[in-house]
Amino acid sequence: MTQQAYTFEKEIHIVKQARLRYLLYLPEDYDSTPGRRWPLILFLHGAGERGSDLNLVKLHGPPKLIEQGRRFPFIVVSPQCSRHSWWPVEVEALNALLDEIMASYAVDPKRVYLTGLSMGGFGTWALAAAYPGRFAAIAPICGGGDPETACALKNTPTWVFHGARDQTVPLSESKQMVDAVLACGGPVEPRLTVYPEAEHDSWTKTYNNSRLYDWFLQNALGD
Numbered sequence: 001m002t003q004q005a006y007t008f009e010k011e012i013h014i015v016k017q018a019r020l021r022y023l024l025y026l027p028e029d030y031d032s033t034p035g036r037r038w039p040l041i042l043f044l045h046g047a048g049e050r051g052s053d054l055n056l057v058k059l060h061g062p063p064k065l066i067e068q069g070r071r072f073p074f075i076v077v078s079p080q081c082s083r084h085s086w087w088p089v090e091v092e093a094l095n096a097l098l099d100e101i102m103a104s105y106a107v108d109p110k111r112v113y114l115t116g117l118s119m120g121g122f123g124t125w126a127l128a129a130a131y132p133g134r135f136a137a138i139a140p141i142c143g144g145g146d147p148e149t150a151c152a153l154k155n156t157p158t159w160v161f162h163g164a165r166d167q168t169v170p171l172s173e174s175k176q177m178v179d180a181v182l183a184c185g186g187p188v189e190p191r192l193t194v195y196p197e198a199e200h201d202s203w204t205k206t207y208n209n210s211r212l213y214d215w216f217l218q219n220a221l222g223d
Contacts (some may be wrong), residue, residue: 001118007059019213020079020080020090022057023054023057023078023079023080024076024077024101025066025074025076025078026105027071027072027075028223030075038075038106038108038111039108039112040075040076040077040101040107041075041076041077041105041113041114042079042094043062044115044117044119044120044127045057045063045077045078045116045119046118047086047119049080050081050086050119052080052082052083056080057078061117061207062076062207064098069099069219074216075105075107077096077097077098077101081119087116087119087123087127088126088145090123091127092130094123095131109221110220111216111217112135112221113135114137114139115138115139116141117141117142117143117202117203118142118169118200118203119143120143121143121144121174122140122143122144122145123143124140124141125140125143125146128153128156129145129146129150129152130152130176132152132153132156132169133156133221136219137159137215138153138158139212139216142163142168142169142203143163143174144169144173144176144177144223147177150177150180151181151184151186153181154181154185155188158178158190159193159212160174160178160191160213161192161193161195161202162194163194163195163199164195165198165199166200166202167199167200168200169200193206
């Protein structure tokens, strides 16, 4: 695998008979700072980007911004879900993918972040609950989850985003997860940002806002 431009590199990851293709972004100065450990963002796309064409993953979120020329001080991993699956049932494969990335690249294990939109928002809730303590912070966007798993997230900094006029995934899906985490009485209270005029696309505004990435970097495991 070449590592000259540190833009997107196509990979195939096979774990437990699950085939995950993904896009990998490395910061521009990744190779010039030996010994440095980098924060990592795992990005989960929505249902419309499933399949076998990795270009679809670049339609939204951090992959879109990187494709447009934006540079991040993160390693960004953007896997693609197969056409006939969805992220909440792929949590084991996603966790194994993270293990492989962390073994292969200079990742700061205290600064691994998780975010996703729509189906990826559901996947964000599911993956973080399945592996509590793995992520320093999570940002589910216009998704939902199983409130019975919420107590696993009471120690995880969480910032949730949703459009008030979303007819695809109702705002109530995010609210019930936030309420369930709050009911667990954890030391870290989740944040909920509601865009009053937004429909399902509450991700463009969120991912374009540098405050999200600044907030990620304010959180580290063990702080």
